[in-house]
Amino acid sequence: MSTTLRRSLLARLGAAGLGVCALAVVGAGAAVAAEEDTVDVRVDIAPDEEPGVLALTVANDSTSLTEAERDGTDRTFTGKLPTVTVTDTRLPENVDPSSYWYVMGSITDFAGTAGQPPISAAESFGWYPDIVSGNPEGGDQVVAPGDPVDPGIGGFVDAELLASVDSASDAAGGAYSATADLLLRTPADVAAGSYAATITLTLLQD
Template sequence: MKTSSLKRQALAAAVVLGAMGAAVLAPSVAQAQLPNPFPAGITLGGLHLSVTSGDGSETPNFTADHACPAGTNLANVNTIDLSNVEQTISGNAIGVVPLSPGFAIAGNTDMSTVQLVAGSLGTDESFLFLVDCRTGAGHGTYTDAVQVDFAADGSWQVHGSGPVVQPTTTTLSPATQTVAPGTNVTVTATVSPASATGTVEFKEGATTLFTTPSGSGTFTYSSTALALGTHSITATFHSGNAAAFSDSASTSPATVTIASDTATASENIQVSVPLEQGVFTMTVDPGIVDMGTAHLQGTAGAQHFHAEGNLKNVNVSDGRDQTVPGWSVTGQVGDFTNTTDATKHFSGTSLGWVPAVVAQNPAADVVAGPGVGTGVTPGLTAASVLGGAQAGKGLGDSKLGAALTLDFPRGTTPGTYAATITITGLGGTPLA
């Protein structure tokens, strides 16, 4: 077979660059086609690519079924076109060749570049890849070969392994969103290329949320039923034409957070035990509530310190639409601790209350919570209802309060004691 000057230049460059550990492609040859007839002596199908198909970004390695002839000291993989002009597409094997069991070498460029320099991008065309075993520059002996087919979109595959399957990508939007309960949540999957048809399966973990009808381009999942909390939603495209387009899954999930209408606040409670019968005061934030003087109550072994006062008003304003459920307010107290000696304390179960509606809303449908006595377990150390409204009620402004009672042991060390009562408003939790 006659070797063109362009081919000889390409091979000479490959020898030099191979010795330095690199190789490049020769200048482009337009409209490359398969030689007819194929070069004599080749074994078609004897050359193998480590990747047999893709979108053009792959750089495959090459192996061959047969070793180069004895005496060969350089070999590589080339393309060859209708005019028998070659383009080098692998590194060089230099030294003792034949290799055993056969030729094996890495590619030096991705498949998109192979098509760019050996043919024409945007064209359906095929190339013959073959092993050239030689001594020095110039054409040597062709051995194993394989046909590779390219589609106009740049995807490719080894001939005979089926039609070229175009890869797809699936992306989700928006990436994150935070909404109130009952809001219609929408997540959109976009499949590219838009010509790919099929269905999209939306999932949360292993649970399928929705599978769309067959379509193309964009696919949508909508729901008002997501529970409170954070949801990580993924999407998988199932191709309706597996011979033309691949399946694909979203690489990043869409994160949806359903947030409740919850607010918290706190009031500080403080009491002082005097040296004799004790002076009891209580402070709240903002301001101080003077609960008077704590005094002994009861007889004999049942004597204990007793104080009374009133919780600072809790103001509630609900201006939501009636489709939003009612609300509730709870309180929970910690232990009372001496402010100068943290080792001295008594239980928060010593505090009790009788809730009241200090000021009603316009509809007068706010309800006070049940009373909690002193000395009971868990008492106010567990969340207890101060007041609230049933579903669909409680609109407008209202005020809640409570009469406080404190009964604590007679043997309590004198000093100032403090505790914190946490008031929590639950806008999405109505009274039963």
């Protein structure tokens, strides 16, 4: 190969090499940001409550009784217990099949807000439980309402509102709601005025 031809070829190869370098430099230069900004990312993760919770909730913290038709010489006042819901998020295999749960209710005497003599709840108050939701349609009952309690039978103490029927494990993974019709029966000569009482609802498991 002549000296002239060799120089010409080396010159072309050198130019190609410089071209590759030039492209590499330009490419690297394009990846450099002229300016930057940031975006903060936040997430709040609540404690995991499932499975493993047997809980009681009440739809409202108060209710009122209004006068109904007289029952003989007595005066009667009726109302509705706010919906009570038992939620069981436990897995059936984690629940003792021999256990069961139930909700009990008790009530204080009706105290007169203006100094009237109290009305004895034990002798004057009753309720009539009813299941609102939770039992499967067309299937066996999972929960059942408690027995009705009539006024004047000797005491409204630890009355059952609802309970699992056979086993708490059968009710695991569900939510069950109940309410009750409330009834207060007083003598006709009861002192006029406002009265207040408190129902306590307790979820228990044996």
